[in-house]
Amino acid sequence: MNTTEDCDVVIVGAGPVGLMLANLLGMYGHSVTVLEALDDLIDYPRGVGLDDESFRTIQTVGLVDAVLPHTSPQHIMRLVNGAGKVILVNNPQTDEFGWERKHSFIQPEVDRTLYEGLSRHHNVQVLFGHRVEDVEEDAESVTAIAESVDADGQVALRRIRARYLVGCEGGKSPTRKRLGVTFEGESPSTRWLVVDVNNDPLGTPNVFLGADPKRPYVSIGLPHAVRRWEFMLHDDETEEQVTAPEFVDNLLADHVPDPSSLDFIRRRVFTHHGRVASNFRRGRQIVAGDAAHLMPVWMGQGWNSGVRDATNLGWKLATVLSGQADDALLDTYTSERKEHAEAMVELSMTFGRFIKITNPVAAMTRDVTARALNIFPQVKNYFADMRFKPMPRYHSGVLADPTTKASGRASSRITSRLIPVRTANTTVSPVGVQFPQPRVNTRDARNVLLDDAIGNWWSVLVWGNDPTDLLPQSSLDKLAALGARLVAVVPETQREWLEHSADPRIQVVGDHTGRLKKWFDDRPTPLVFVRPDRFVAGACLAQDAPATLDAILEAMHFTRRTDASDEAPERVREAVAL
Structure with missing residues (x-):
C-alpha cells in the first residue's frame, strides 16, 4: 500500500x-x-x-x-394537452440575480x-x-x-x-x-424512456410538456442542435422492448417526419426518484x-x-x-439546505403527477380547469413568471433576526414598531434570501455585475454612506478579521464625489440603473451583511449593525485563533484575486 x-x-x-x-x-x-x-x-x-x-x-x-457557448437563455416551457393546445406557459422575465431565470x-x-x-x-x-x-x-x-x-x-x-x-x-x-x-421519500413506479438525438430534426427551441393521457411526453430543444424526447412507459412494456429501434421509431412517428434517419445519442429507461x-x-x-x-x-x-x-x-x-x-x-x-431540497422535491413530484394523468376524465378536468384559470392575469403570470418555484429562504443557520437580533434564526417578517419599519413598502425580511445582482459602476469598471464589483467573500453594503462612518471600531475590527469588504452604494451621481472623500478601504459602487436604490427604498434595512454565497445574513438600520454583526458571528461559530485567524482573511483575498 x-x-x-x-x-x-x-x-x-x-x-x-x-x-x-x-x-x-x-x-x-x-x-x-x-x-x-x-x-x-x-x-x-x-x-x-x-x-x-x-x-x-x-x-x-x-x-x-x-460556459455560455453551451447554453441557450430564456428557455420557455409550454404545457400542452393531448390535442396540442397550450394550457400553461412558463416564461419568467426576471433577472434579479444577474442572469436569465432559465437556460437550457x-x-x-x-x-x-x-x-x-x-x-x-x-x-x-x-x-x-x-x-x-x-x-x-x-x-x-x-x-x-x-x-x-x-x-x-x-x-x-x-x-x-x-x-x-x-x-x-x-x-x-x-x-x-x-x-x-x-433517505426519505418515494420512487414512483412510473418509468420513462429518454431519447437524445444530434442534428435536431425539428429545430424549434424551448420545451413542450405533452400532458397527453394516451402517453405523456416531453420534447426539448437544446443547444448544439441536440433534441430530447421523454415518453412515459406503460407497465406492460419491458426495457428491452422500448429501447428497440422499431419501438422508438414508432414513438417518434408523431413528432418527426422520418424517425429512422435520426442520429441517436442514447435510448435509456429511467425512473424518477424524490428522496x-x-x-x-x-x-x-x-x-x-x-x-x-x-x-x-x-x-x-x-x-x-x-x-x-x-x-x-x-x-x-x-x-x-x-x-x-x-x-x-x-x-x-x-x-439551511435540507428544507429547500424537500420543497423542491415535493414541487417536482406534484408537477409530475399533474402532467402524467392518464385517466381521460381526470385529464379533461385538468385541462378545463387550467384554461379557466388562465383567464385571470394574476394566475397566468404566477405560472409564467415561475413564482410557484420556492426560492431558498433560510430560517435557521448563519443568520441574525432583523427584529430581535437573535443569533442563528430569522423570521420572514420585520416586526419592529419603529416608524422606518411601519412606513416601509414591505416588512418581508431580506435575511435568509439571496441579495439581488444588478449592474453597477465602480472606479475601475462600468456596467459590471455587482458580485464582480464586491468580490467573492463577505461584504457589508451600506446605502448612501461610508460604512467606516457608521460602524464603531470594534465592529470594523471584527469585519477585518472576517475578511469582509466594506461597500458604499450610492446613486451614480454621487459616486465620483464619494470616491474622493471616502476611506480608501471602501469599495464605492454607483447605482446607475436605480435597481439598488429601489431595493433599499422598499425595505427598512439600509445596511446589509452579505455572505459569500450571496445570501443575506443580516439586515438592519445603521444603529443596529454592531448587535447584528455579533449575532451573525455567533451563528457561524466565529473564532480568532492566534495561529490562523490573522492570516486567514488575507489568504482568502489573495486566492480570490488569483
Whole structure:
C-alpha cells in the first residue's frame, strides 16, 4: 500500500457537484483531491436546465465565458394537452440575480468546463479510475482508500487523508450509507424512456410538456442542435422492448417526419426518484447533490440543487479550514439546505403527477380547469413568471433576526414598531434570501455585475454612506478579521464625489440603473451583511449593525485563533484575486 497523501478536502465523485465544490475550494486556496471511479467524465446528456442561481455560482468561480457557448437563455416551457393546445406557459422575465431565470444547456460540455477550470488551481487534482473502497475516520482526519487498476491490470491502493470528505457520488452514495442516515421519500413506479438525438430534426427551441393521457411526453430543444424526447412507459412494456429501434421509431412517428434517419445519442429507461437524506453531515463526512437528495426531472432542478449545495458548503468549508470558525459551522449546511431540497422535491413530484394523468376524465378536468384559470392575469403570470418555484429562504443557520437580533434564526417578517419599519413598502425580511445582482459602476469598471464589483467573500453594503462612518471600531475590527469588504452604494451621481472623500478601504459602487436604490427604498434595512454565497445574513438600520454583526458571528461559530485567524482573511483575498 502506498504512503498516505494529504489534502484539505477529498471529494468523491467528479460530477457537477464535486467539480463545482472543487472549483470553489480551489479558488479559496485550499487543497482538494477528487476521486472518480470512472475513467473520464460522463459524455451523454443528462440534465437540461440551468437556472439563474447556478449561473451566479458559475460567475463566482470565473467560468461564465467558457460556459455560455453551451447554453441557450430564456428557455420557455409550454404545457400542452393531448390535442396540442397550450394550457400553461412558463416564461419568467426576471433577472434579479444577474442572469436569465432559465437556460437550457448541454451538461457534458458544462461539466467538462468545470473540470477544465480546475487546471487554474495548482492545489486541486482529479484522479480518474479511482474507486473508494473504504474510509477511515478519527478525531482529526478522514482517509479515503481508493483502488485503481494500471495499464498492466495491476491493482493499486491509494490513501488520501483530509480534514473532510464530501460524497458527491450520486443517488447510491456509499458516503451517505456510511453516515447511517435515512433517505426519505418515494420512487414512483412510473418509468420513462429518454431519447437524445444530434442534428435536431425539428429545430424549434424551448420545451413542450405533452400532458397527453394516451402517453405523456416531453420534447426539448437544446443547444448544439441536440433534441430530447421523454415518453412515459406503460407497465406492460419491458426495457428491452422500448429501447428497440422499431419501438422508438414508432414513438417518434408523431413528432418527426422520418424517425429512422435520426442520429441517436442514447435510448435509456429511467425512473424518477424524490428522496432527501435526513442529515447531510456526520463527523468529517458530508454528502451533496444526488447523494443528499434525488430530484424528479420535472422542474429541471437536479443539477441546480446540487450546485446550491456546493455553493452553500464551499464557503463554510473554506471558513473552517482557514481557522475562522469552529466546525460546528458545517452543521448549518443541513439546516439551511435540507428544507429547500424537500420543497423542491415535493414541487417536482406534484408537477409530475399533474402532467402524467392518464385517466381521460381526470385529464379533461385538468385541462378545463387550467384554461379557466388562465383567464385571470394574476394566475397566468404566477405560472409564467415561475413564482410557484420556492426560492431558498433560510430560517435557521448563519443568520441574525432583523427584529430581535437573535443569533442563528430569522423570521420572514420585520416586526419592529419603529416608524422606518411601519412606513416601509414591505416588512418581508431580506435575511435568509439571496441579495439581488444588478449592474453597477465602480472606479475601475462600468456596467459590471455587482458580485464582480464586491468580490467573492463577505461584504457589508451600506446605502448612501461610508460604512467606516457608521460602524464603531470594534465592529470594523471584527469585519477585518472576517475578511469582509466594506461597500458604499450610492446613486451614480454621487459616486465620483464619494470616491474622493471616502476611506480608501471602501469599495464605492454607483447605482446607475436605480435597481439598488429601489431595493433599499422598499425595505427598512439600509445596511446589509452579505455572505459569500450571496445570501443575506443580516439586515438592519445603521444603529443596529454592531448587535447584528455579533449575532451573525455567533451563528457561524466565529473564532480568532492566534495561529490562523490573522492570516486567514488575507489568504482568502489573495486566492480570490488569483
